[in-house]
Amino acid sequence: MTVTIKDVARAAGVSPSTVSRVISNHPRISKATAEKVRRIMDELGYHPNLAAKSLVSKTTYTLGVFLPRPAEELFLNLFFAEFIRGIVTRASKSGYDILMTSCPSEQDEISALNRLMSGKRVDGIILLTSRRNDPVVQYLNEQQFPFILIGRSEEYPDVLSVDNDNVQASYDATMHLIKRGHTRIGFISGPPHLILSHDRKKGYEQAMREAGLEIREDWIIEEEFLQESGYRAMSILMSLSERPSALVVVDDIVAFGILRGLHELGYQVPQDMSLISFNNTALTELSSPPISSVDISIYQLGYLASQNLIHTIQGSYAGEPRTIVPHRLILREST
Structure with missing residues (x-):
């Protein structure tokens, strides 16, 4: 019965x-x-009976996670797996399911959003990355559709978002290297159109200027968040006549590529090059040597993104539009 x-x-x-x-x-x-x-x-x-409940309440009890590039590229990075774990854990507590969608190109993004919104497949959307002049943020904001941004928007500073203080985090990472006696410090950045890349580069430059150190453009490399990016960066930097002695690296997976490149070139970490990166993913502790990294509380970012969006959908969110998750330096043998 x-x-x-x-x-x-x-x-x-x-x-x-x-x-x-x-x-x-x-x-x-x-x-x-x-x-x-x-x-x-x-x-x-x-x-x-969630199906019957949805008909009555006109809700789907589903959150959309919007992946702005092919999913197979994203999930090469452990950051996203841990982030999704936080989203799913919190959503399931409120009886929400997760629908993930990806776009092969920027030209398809608005069409993909329309499929989610006009088809009433989701009650709200989580955007995994924040970009400069982002048409996705503009479109969702204009449509007044519930969404939350991981990061921040320059054009729409009051949209619902969860972020770290990436300027301060990068400043702290760079100052750690400066306090260790390094004066020649390079920076391996992410794609320049991402606000995260912009903010972390800004923090690096602030620390360098405050310490009276030279910022050399040939020691700053912009790459994708891939292991191969770090490997390529080492080929460039180690071929210079004057090289940095330490690097601030925008992402752990890029740092793994740097370790591989240095090893193949016959250099040792930290004797020949010190490294500090971001995210403190699980493998940083297991690499050789273990990598110093900025812990940005990935799981908490995902958990809060899910929680704040659900509360907004239900009309019970009473917090500030922008939530900042604290960071901390995890120091290991690479520095």
């Missing part, structure tokens, strides 16, 4: 409307009541 919402209400000693509010994570339901009702639901084997 099928267990109904009335059966759950009777067993929990509450009204059917209270059970409905628990299922939809209504903010006015106390934690104790919610836990009791969910326990009864588990004991009775009750599962909400």
Whole structure:
């Protein structure tokens, strides 16, 4: 016999409307009541009919995760796997599913958004990257469709977003190298159209200027977030007549490529080159040598992005539009 919402209400000693509010994570339901009702639901084997619920509430209980480039390229980087884990963990607590979509080119992005929005396939969208003059942010903002940005928008500073203070994080990483006695410090950046690349480069330059050190353009290389990018960067830097003695690297996976390139060229870390990178993904501790990295709390970024978007969809979000997640330096043998 099928267990109904009335059966759950009777067993929990509450009204059917209270059970409905628990299922939809209504903010006015106390934690104790919610836990009791969910326990009864588990004991009775009750599962909400989300399809029927969606017809009544006109919601899909699905969040869209918008991947701005081919997914196979993104998931070469451990950052995204950990980030998605945070998104999924929080979404599942509120009964939301995740729909991921990717675009092979920028020209297809608005069409992909339209498929999600006009088809009413999702209630809100999470944008994984922030770019300068981003047409996706502009379009979603104009359509007033619920979305959250990982990063920040220069054109729309008040859109819902979750980010680190990337300028300060890069400043701190560079100052660590300066305090270790380095005066010749290079910077391996990401693509220049990404705001994250811009902010981390800005923090590096601020630290260098404050210390009175020269910023050399031939020691700054802009690449994609790929291991091969670090490998190529080493071929360029180590062929110079005057080379840096330390590098601030925009992403751990790029740092792995740098390690490989230095090893093949016969150089040692940190004796010949010191490295500090970003993200503190799991493999940084296992590399040889272990890499110093800026921990940006990847999981927390994803978790908060999911949480803040869900609260916005439900009309219960009362925080600031921009949430900043703290960072910390994790120092290992590469510096």
